[in-house]
Amino acid sequence: MRTSWRHLFDEGGFNFDGVLAPLQEVLGPDEQSLPDLRARQPALARALLQLQLPAWLVSELISDHNDLIYRRAIDQALLSMQEQGWGAPPVGFCVLVMGSGGRHESLLHPDQDNALIVEDYPPERHTEIDSWFLNFAERFTATLDEAGIPFCRGEVMASRPLWRKPISEWCHQMHLWMGQRRVKLVQMSNILLDYSPVYGDEALAERLRVFIQQQIPEAGLFLHEMAELFDEAPVALDRFDRLQGDGRDAPHPNAINLKRQGLLPLTAALRLLALKKGCPEVASRARIEWMCRHQVLTQDLCWRLKRAFEHLMDLLLRSQLTTLSAGGTADNWLDLSTLCDAELRGLQWDLQQVKAFQHHVRHGK
Numbered sequence: 001m002r003t004s005w006r007h008l009f010d011e012g013g014f015n016f017d018g019v020l021a022p023l024q025e026v027l028g029p030d031e032q033s034l035p036d037l038r039a040r041q042p043a044l045a046r047a048l049l050q051l052q053l054p055a056w057l058v059s060e061l062i063s064d065h066n067d068l069i070y071r072r073a074i075d076q077a078l079l080s081m082q083e084q085g086w087g088a089p090p091v092g093f094c095v096l097v098m099g100s101g102g103r104h105e106s107l108l109h110p111d112q113d114n115a116l117i118v119e120d121y122p123p124e125r126h127t128e129i130d131s132w133f134l135n136f137a138e139r140f141t142a143t144l145d146e147a148g149i150p151f152c153r154g155e156v157m158a159s160r161p162l163w164r165k166p167i168s169e170w171c172h173q174m175h176l177w178m179g180q181r182r183v184k185l186v187q188m189s190n191i192l193l194d195y196s197p198v199y200g201d202e203a204l205a206e207r208l209r210v211f212i213q214q215q216i217p218e219a220g221l222f223l224h225e226m227a228e229l230f231d232e233a234p235v236a237l238d239r240f241d242r243l244q245g246d247g248r249d250a251p252h253p254n255a256i257n258l259k260r261q262g263l264l265p266l267t268a269a270l271r272l273l274a275l276k277k278g279c280p281e282v283a284s285r286a287r288i289e290w291m292c293r294h295q296v297l298t299q300d301l302c303w304r305l306k307r308a309f310e311h312l313m314d315l316l317l318r319s320q321l322t323t324l325s326a327g328g329t330a331d332n333w334l335d336l337s338t339l340c341d342a343e344l345r346g347l348q349w350d351l352q353q354v355k356a357f358q359h360h361v362r363h364g365k
Contacts, residue, residue, distance in 0.1 A: 038148035259332035
């Protein structure tokens, strides 16, 4: 059976419709409800894989699709506020998506990690303006939850004061956070630092990014604690570098949490190195490519990291689709018993690269 792309030159011409028919069928009409859009993502992922797109690119497209849902949820919130007499936004703003969504590495098990940057305003207007943006944030986060992008269990959302403030307060907050080596502050920073603007004035997001980078020369203790936190999520290998999960909440003995013990250790090390070297990229793969171009890492190491990242994304996406096909809920668990010996050795090799890279970033060698 020929793959979709092999039909491109059928019928004596360019058969674009025939090639892209599975994708067009999955996407459907543009006027779908947000829950319908979100519910189509597994079928969208399958259609993209059918077109032979690599999993890392499928992940980017799923993330772009989530961004579309975000923008529509925000538009709905703005419209409803206008209709109910709240009026237009009192000052400019920018909504951020953070974490895997900010890196555009979402798969089929997302939740909300978002924040809100507001333009500076006179202190005497705080009650008025913050009330407007609180109402706005509560509306669009509730709409996202109803659409199938659930509330963050850690309450990392723009509806919470910690994640909603004027740009000058954001800068002050990051100055305080990065001037210390407190575990909780570093953990929250790890969520924030991988952000992308999804709606509003992107200049506010860029201003915060520039400010954060300016803090790096004085943030030695903060960066050291960030490296120490690598131990919180070690890769799924035992001391002999054999595959072994940490067992936390595992559904069965053969399960490893591939996100927590594979992808997150890699993204954490890349984030720390990106901060140290002034890398402006947010996505993991883009960070690796930037470090290769700027000779921060050797070409060989970049190839190893990119290969590991791409393979881990592929394993997790296909595992989620298998779970969904069996009537389960997409999660981050990989059943090792479903892999053949060669696949197990490949996964072991990937995790060894991540482990060695963490050591490289942590110790500078």
